[in-house]
Amino acid sequence: xxxxxxxxxxxxxxxxxxxxxxxxxxxxxxxxxxxxxxxxxxxxxxxxxxxxxxxxxxxxxxxxxxxxxxxxxxxxxxxxxxxxxxxxxxxxxxxxxxxxxxxxxxxxxxxxxxxxxxxxxxxxxxxxxxxxxxxxxxxxxxxxxxxxxxxxxxxxxxxxxxxxxxxxxxxxxxxxxxxxxxxxxxxxxxxxxxxxxxxxxxxxxxxxxxxxxxxxxxxxxxxxxxxxxxxxxxxxxxxxxxxxxxxxxxxxxxxxxxxxxxxxxxxxxxxxxxxxxxxxxxxxxxxxxxxxxxxxxxxxxxxxxxxxxxx
Amino acid sequence: xxxxxxxxxxxxxxxxxxxxxxxxxxxxxxxxxxxxxxxxxxxxxxxxxxxxxxxxxxxxxxxxxxxxxxxxxxxxxxxxxxxxxxxxxxxxxxxxxxxxxxxxxxxxxxxxxxxxxxxxxxxxxxxxxxxxxxxxxxxxxxxxxxxxxxx
Numbered sequence: 089x090x091x092x093x094x095x096x097x098x099x100x101x102x103x104x105x106x107x108x109x110x111x112x113x114x115x116x117x118x119x120x121x122x123x124x125x126x127x128x129x130x131x132x133x134x135x136x137x138x139x140x141x142x143x144x145x146x147x148x149x150x151x152x153x154x155x156x157x158x159x160x161x162x163x164x165x166x167x168x169x170x171x172x173x174x175x176x177x178x179x180x181x182x183x184x185x186x187x188x189x190x191x192x193x194x195x196x197x198x199x200x201x202x203x204x205x206x207x208x209x210x211x212x213x214x215x216x217x218x219x220x221x222x223x224x225x226x227x228x229x230x231x232x233x234x235x236x237x238x239x240x241x242x243x244x245x246x247x248x249x250x251x252x253x254x255x256x257x258x259x260x261x262x263x264x265x266x267x268x269x270x271x272x273x274x275x276x277x278x279x280x281x282x283x284x285x286x287x288x289x290x291x292x293x294x295x296x297x298x299x300x301x302x303x304x305x306x307x308x309x310x311x312x313x314x315x316x317x318x319x320x321x322x323x324x325x326x327x328x329x330x331x332x333x334x335x336x337x338x339x340x341x342x343x344x345x346x347x348x349x350x351x352x353x354x355x356x357x358x359x360x361x362x363x364x365x366x367x368x369x370x371x372x373x374x375x376x377x378x379x380x381x382x383x384x385x386x387x388x389x390x391x392x393x394x395x396x397x398x399x
Numbered sequence: 400x401x402x403x404x405x406x407x408x409x410x411x412x413x414x415x416x417x418x419x420x421x422x423x424x425x426x427x428x429x430x431x432x433x434x435x436x437x438x439x440x441x442x443x444x445x446x447x448x449x450x451x452x453x454x455x456x457x458x459x460x461x462x463x464x465x466x467x468x469x470x471x472x473x474x475x476x477x478x479x480x481x482x483x484x485x486x487x488x489x490x491x492x493x494x495x496x497x498x499x500x501x502x503x504x505x506x507x508x509x510x511x512x513x514x515x516x517x518x519x520x521x522x523x524x525x526x527x528x529x530x531x532x533x534x535x536x537x538x539x540x541x542x543x544x545x546x547x548x549x550x
Contacts, residue, residue: 098539100539177516177517177518178512178515178517179517179518179519196512197510198510198511198512198515199508199510199511199512199537199538199539199540200511200512200513200535200536200537200538200539201512203512203536203537204512204513204517204519204537207519218512218538219510219538220510221538221539222539285539285540285541288541
């Protein structure tokens with residue numbers, strides 16, 4: 089399978105076969121990502137890292153991925169000091185950066201920004217999150233984590249918990265999981281339901297997700313519990329936030345009676361939605377999940393730059 | 400006072416079977432793609448056996464191409480086009496919505512990049528023609544009320 093030059097904009101642009109191929113290449117990248125093996129696959133190649141919005145894990149893991157493969161990273165530093173602040177269009181910024189690099193990684197606050205970038209760039213564009221829209225590389229590392237931890241995705245019951253309205257990671261992941269034979273349950277406060285367009289998309293693909301406000305009712309049948317952060321700013325008052333957030337907190341008591349091999353995932357950062365006591369249990373995989381961002385992004389960079397045959 | 404009738408045109412394009420009241424939208428669509436300096440007549444709420452009331456738009460001395468006219472299928476899916484030459488109907492066809500609609504409707508999502516100051520036209524994939532369903536090629540949101548967002 090040749091993915092050379094392919095943009096990574098939306099999970100919808102990928103077939104299950106392509107996703108599985110990316111995960112297979114990512115698996116081979118694990119020892120390189122861990123620093124146990126050298127692979128100078130992207131020597132002399134430049135990745136432009138354009139983050140118009142703050143990011144910790146995505147930005148660092150993309151840079152780590154490029155550096156592990158001996159490539160270089162080009163960044164524009166503080167946004168305040170760039171021509172973007174002078175009113176330059178994204179299209180112009182992209183056309184310029186396209187001339188300076190071999191692959192472009194973009195995070196932006198407008199939905200569809202990466203699609204626009206792909207239109208103006210000759211080099212492959214990797215979407216690192218666009219507004220409340222897509223975050224396909226996060227989704228790929230989420231799928232990789234489920235495969236690594238449970239060896240299969242088909243037949244799983246995936247329970248999504250928390251802010252399902254604004255959390256772009258859950259939107260992309262739900263869309264990707266629609267390519268598999270899975271059961272999905274969405275648990276959120278009523279203010280933060282999964283958007284209708286995502287639910288409609290899933291129904292079109294033949295999956296009717298269950299929607300609920302109660303975690304206790306569904307956690308015992310879960311194979312994967314995907315937790316997201318509920319943000320304070322989504323609520324009119326501190327007290328309302330505390331009541332809602334408290335009802336969706338995972339601690340050792342919540343885990344009473346769950347399946348032995350159930351895994352808890354979280355895109356991080358977490359605040360208080362998962363108690364630190366849970367970190368030591370066999371269910372907690374969120375830090376390994378964060379690491380998986382490196383091999384998955386190494387795979388994507390290598391594939392997009394046509395180095396597949398050398399992995 | 401003598402009743403004023405709109406005369407049949409000798410040469411040009413007649414867009415018939417537009418839903419009653421939608422002629423102005425059709426006018427906006429056909430004039431958005433190019434400058435038309437010929438006479439345009441708009442007849443609104445003309446009695447029609449099939450639709451009760453219909454609108455008609457006539458462009459004198461201007462033969463519109465099917466590709467341009469298909470864009471009006473967004474709001475007038477059953478419109479018929481008559482190309483008139485020397486007072487006779489030379490060609491008659493129904494509009495057909497293209498698979499991708501570009502530059503005619505804008506995205507309802509204020510956070511979409513197509514609503515920012517970028518050098519692009521809004522673009523939509525036609526998911527279904529009947530009922531009409533459009534999805535933004537940029538932010539991937541579906542447009543709920545197409546008529547409301549016609550540019």
